[in-house]
Amino acid sequence: QEDDPQATILLKFKESLNNATELDAWGKSENVCNGNTSNWKGLVCHNGEVTMLKLEGMGLHGSIDVDTLSQLHNLRSLSVMNNSFGGAFPDVKKLGGTLRALYLSFNSFSGEVPDDAFAGMNSIRRVVMRNNEFVGKIPTSLTELPRLVDLQLQNNQFNGEIPDFPQNGLKVNIANNKLEGPIPPHLQSQNPTSLEGNNLCGRPLDIPCPKKKSTLKTVIIIVIVIGVTLISILISILFFRQSQRKSSAYKKSAVQNLENRKPAHEANTKKVWVTDQHSENNKKNEQGNLYFVRNDRQQFELEDLLRASAEVLGSGNFGSSYKADILNGPSVVVKRFRQMTNVGKEQFFEHMRRLGKLSHPNLLPLVAFYYTKEEKLLVTDFAELGSLASHLHGKRSPNHPGLDWPTRLNIIKGVAKGLDYLYKELPILTLPHGHLKSSNVLLDKKFGAILADYSLAPVINKEHAQQFMVAYKSPEFTQHDRVTKKTDVWGLGILILELLTGRFPANYLKIVKGANADLATWVNSVVREEWTGEVFDKEMSATRNGEGQMLKLLKIGLCCCEWNMERRWDLREAVEKIEELKERDSDDQDYSSYGSEGDVYSSRGMTDDDFSFSMAEKSLNI
Numbered sequence: 001q002e003d004d005p006q007a008t009i010l011l012k013f014k015e016s017l018n019n020a021t022e023l024d025a026w027g028k029s030e031n032v033c034n035g036n037t038s039n040w041k042g043l044v045c046h047n048g049e050v051t052m053l054k055l056e057g058m059g060l061h062g063s064i065d066v067d068t069l070s071q072l073h074n075l076r077s078l079s080v081m082n083n084s085f086g087g088a089f090p091d092v093k094k095l096g097g098t099l100r101a102l103y104l105s106f107n108s109f110s111g112e113v114p115d116d117a118f119a120g121m122n123s124i125r126r127v128v129m130r131n132n133e134f135v136g137k138i139p140t141s142l143t144e145l146p147r148l149v150d151l152q153l154q155n156n157q158f159n160g161e162i163p164d165f166p167q168n169g170l171k172v173n174i175a176n177n178k179l180e181g182p183i184p185p186h187l188q189s190q191n192p193t194s195l196e197g198n199n200l201c202g203r204p205l206d207i208p209c210p211k212k213k214s215t216l217k218t219v220i221i222i223v224i225v226i227g228v229t230l231i232s233i234l235i236s237i238l239f240f241r242q243s244q245r246k247s248s249a250y251k252k253s254a255v256q257n258l259e260n261r262k263p264a265h266e267a268n269t270k271k272v273w274v275t276d277q278h279s280e281n282n283k284k285n286e287q288g289n290l291y292f293v294r295n296d297r298q299q300f301e302l303e304d305l306l307r308a309s310a311e312v313l314g315s316g317n318f319g320s321s322y323k324a325d326i327l328n329g330p331s332v333v334v335k336r337f338r339q340m341t342n343v344g345k346e347q348f349f350e351h352m353r354r355l356g357k358l359s360h361p362n363l364l365p366l367v368a369f370y371y372t373k374e375e376k377l378l379v380t381d382f383a384e385l386g387s388l389a390s391h392l393h394g395k396r397s398p399n400h401p402g403l404d405w406p407t408r409l410n411i412i413k414g415v416a417k418g419l420d421y422l423y424k425e426l427p428i429l430t431l432p433h434g435h436l437k438s439s440n441v442l443l444d445k446k447f448g449a450i451l452a453d454y455s456l457a458p459v460i461n462k463e464h465a466q467q468f469m470v471a472y473k474s475p476e477f478t479q480h481d482r483v484t485k486k487t488d489v490w491g492l493g494i495l496i497l498e499l500l501t502g503r504f505p506a507n508y509l510k511i512v513k514g515a516n517a518d519l520a521t522w523v524n525s526v527v528r529e530e531w532t533g534e535v536f537d538k539e540m541s542a543t544r545n546g547e548g549q550m551l552k553l554l555k556i557g558l559c560c561c562e563w564n565m566e567r568r569w570d571l572r573e574a575v576e577k578i579e580e581l582k583e584r585d586s587d588d589q590d591y592s593s594y595g596s597e598g599d600v601y602s603s604r605g606m607t608d609d610d611f612s613f614s615m616a617e618k619s620l621n622i
């Protein structure tokens with residue numbers, strides 16, 4: 001065993017366990033791991049290192065020798081669920097900052113959990129302590145874990161008030177404890193069932209919190225609060241006025257341009273069609289016209305647009321987008337671009353004409369544009385259901401109920417069709433889309449995908465494009481300063497992984513320096529790190545009989561994200577593979593090639609924690 005120090009560590013660890021008959025074979029083979037294969041029961045290996053200890057349902061008791069385990073430097077996940085361990089909470093923080101998942105559920109651990117029990121465990125994502133006999137307060141060190149996404153404390157005896165958990169996207173289950181008091185603000189968007197069985201009040205439970213008796217102290221506090229509120233209202237009004245002034249700035253600048261440069265009677269009421277002879281027609285109107293690029297839309301004047309009530313939809317990397325409701329006309333979206341100043345007018349008009357000719361159900365049509373040297377406005381249709389990003393990552397509501405697998409599949413098929421069309425129609429562009437990301441995939445009434453912000457690379461200032469457009473975050477650009485026809489395929493891959501996992505890559509995309517390394521980590525983590533839990537977004541977990549198809553899409557996503565350009569698929573190949581996907585495995589004649597792994601997932605319903613890297617590796621052939 002001297003050859004493999006992991007063997008010594010594990011055998012020593014085993015000594016602390018009682019009733020470990022299931023581990024009798026430990027030590028019989030010298031090497032614990034063979035690459036990604038584990039020779040010892042209850043372990044998962046990766047590159048010859050033990051990454052996961054999975055001692056589940058083995059009737060074990062005794063103690064967990066964390067000191068010895070801490071010598072396994074690559075341990076990412078520790079699971080002892082479904083055993084008979086009792087006694088105090090094991091001092092897992094000794095396992096260091098690399099542990100990503102801890103499962104102590106369904107044992108008889110008891111007593112208080114020290115407040116600093118999780119201090120410094122900065123990598124941990126899942127803490128599952130459900131169904132034990134823990135008492136006392138929920139340790140506040142849990143609220144300081146930056147990457148925590150899943151915390152399960154249900155069916156214990158925790159008491160006292162709940163601390164607030166500021167982590168974004170964290171799912172918490174604390175049902176059936178003895179907790180009391182108000183539900184803290186960040187937990188108010190949790191599912192009510194995960195808070196039930198306590199003595200809690202406030203949202204999302206329908207139990208109002210009792211009003212406290214107003215003592216002198218509270219009266220003073222109330223007076224202070226009212227004072228502060230009044231002051232902040234005053235400040236907000238001032239800000240609001242200022243921002244109103246700002247938000248109408250584009251109107252003003254447009255109006256000023258027009259007013260300054262044209263006689264009042266000519267004022268801006270001219271609707272101009274962009275034809276091949278546009279420049280001749282418009283020589284007199286050099287500035288500030290609204291140019292329509294298609295004739296299948298109701299037209300309106302620039303004045304109508306300026307008068308329309310406008311709502312800010314958000315501001316991105318290029319400027320802000322507004323929804324404008326034209327009086328007696330359509331609702332349109334106006335996106336303001338200030339980073340298109342380096343492109344010549346002729347070239348700009350030509351490109352807009354080109355975009356105006358595009359017509360496909362999965363593309364957001366450009367309706368009109370406004371041109372001045374300093375700023376450009378692009379007018380498009382309004383998509384009522386908003387963006388894919390808001391559905392994947394926004395708060396759940398009747399309008400945002402979460403997306404199931406068939407809907408996600410339909411969306412990605414639409415994205416693929418839209419991209420395919422762009423590639424066919426704009427063969428001269430290296431980046432037919434260039435800025436593919438979930439906030440630029442809008443949804444129509446039937447949850448079909450509509451691509452937005454496409455084909456803008458030729459008109460956006462180069463430095464700005466290189467700083468902010470998705471295509472320039474690709475490995476080929478960050479490493480070799482080039483983009484190719486396969487670059488959009490990479491963006492498609494990232495989008496697929498985001499769609500399947502429900503995890504947001506934007507924070508990676510936004511980082512400018514080092515974005516490449518971080519995004520590489522993100523992509524790898526989808527398989528390599530997330531094996532400790534479910535790789536697929538839980539909202540799709542109700543899907544039965546479609547997991548094989550989800551895996552196929554995951555594989556497609558990974559092939560699109562391939563770092564090596566030679567090996568990365570081209571768009572046609574990606575589109576073909578996406579088109580072949582079915583909603584259900586039973587509709588897929590090809591599915592037999594996925595063999596038993598698919599069945600394993602189906603029968604377990606993908607709700608278990610079994611999506612291990614080695615399984616993913618096998619299923620995905622990666």
Ligand SMILES: Nc1ncnc2c1ncn2[C@@H]1O[C@H](COP(=O)(O)OP(=O)(O)OP(=O)(O)O)[C@@H](O)[C@H]1O
Binds near residue numbers: 318320333381442
């Ligand atoms: N035509 C549209 N219909 C409905 N919502 C839209 C439309 N265009 C944009 N949006 C939404 O408005 C918000 C702001 O969009 P905008 O395009 O300005 O920024 P972004 O997509 O977040 O970033 P970027 O500027 O990098 O594209 C986004 O949430 C976007 O999904």
